[in-house]
Amino acid sequence: MAVSYSGLAAFHAVAEAGSFTSAAKAKNLSQPTLSTQVKALEDAYGVRLFDRMGRQVRLTPLGQSLFVITARLFTAQDEAQALLAGTRTLQRGHLRIAADSATHVMAALAKMRANYPGLTFSLTIGNSSEVVDQIMDFVADVAITARPNSDPRIHSIKLRSDNLIAFIAADHELARHDSIPIEAFAGQDIVLRERGSITREVIENRLSMAAVKPMNLLEVQSREAVREAVAAGFGIGVVFEAEFRPDSNLKRLTLTGADFSVGEYVACRAERRRLPLVRSFFEMVQQIVEGT
Structure with missing residues (x-):
């Protein structure tokens, strides 16, 4: 049995929008049309792809698996249309960026926005592993990550190097030192x-290599939370030098005794590097690297 393209397209639109109403509006279709197409797809295979909850819908486990596949399918379709229809002029388009820090991406985004004012952007922030996963799952077009990668499926260039530094509460016993x-x-x-x-990966590696054992570890989920916890006296924090913001409640400390330099890379799926939007972003990054 051949899978209905219209059914897949309707399913993908609803899964992406989170509701039949929003999907219909985004696709300029009637809600009954979308509902009929999705129901026909479900009935054809005797499956349920959505749990309906009033006007909202939630993907079933099978629906989640199918959404991963349709994301690849319709991303490829969009790429083909972009390549053939002339968005290479970059008069319009939308670039999705995943970054492990907003600090490292803003210069390239600002440069691209100045050169191509018709473009729009979305930026999501996560840790270095998460942002790489996002380009591999077609959730993002490009990633800014401190994680070097030798995966042949990924194309990357080095954006810059940064050093890790420590910071502590202003009344911490180590606050009398500068390093x-x-x-x-x-x-x-x-x-x-x-x-x-x-x-975390780098500092834990350096501590292990130096056979240094800290006392307690407080694990938090964001840079902001690290900063707040350190200011509250929970211990020593570690951050990239470019990310540290002066604060009267905090003391910055240079770290010595090991190599604390870390590279920052721009990455994309290798097969997508020639897409106009992705290629242009890499060009902006290259100009920044070369200082032009």
Whole structure:
């Protein structure tokens, strides 16, 4: 049995929008038309793709699996249309960026926006592992990540290097110093991001190599939470130097005794690197790297 293209398109539109009403409006179709197409797809295979809850819908487990496939399908269709229909002029279009820090992406976005004012952008922030997953799952077009990658499916270039620094509450016992060796972490409480964060990965690796054992670890889910926890006295925080913002409640400390330099990379799926929007973003990054 051949899968109905219209049924898949209707399903994808509803899954993406979260409701039949929003999907109908986005696709300029009537809601009954979409409902009929989705129901025909479900009936043809004797499955349920959505749980209906009033005007909202929720994907069933099968629907979630199908949505992963239709995302690839319709992303490829959009790419083909973009390539053939001339958005290479970049007079319009939408670029989805996933970044592990807004700090590292804004310069390239500002440059691209100035050159192509008709473009729109969306930016999501996650840890280094999450943003790579987003380009692999076709959720994002490009990723800014501190995680180097040798996967042949991924194309990447180095954007910049940054150093990790420590910071503490202004009344912390180490606040009288401007720099500390890695050995100073011994017996100290530390505050770090969740696993998947390159900041955590690097500092834990350096501590292990130096055979330094901190006391307690407080794990939090965002940079803002790290900052708040450190200011409240929960321990030593670690962050990229470019991300640290001066605060009278915090003391910045340079780290010594190990290599704390970390690269930041721009990445995309290798087969998408020649798409006009993606290619142009990489060109903006290259100009920043070269200082032009």
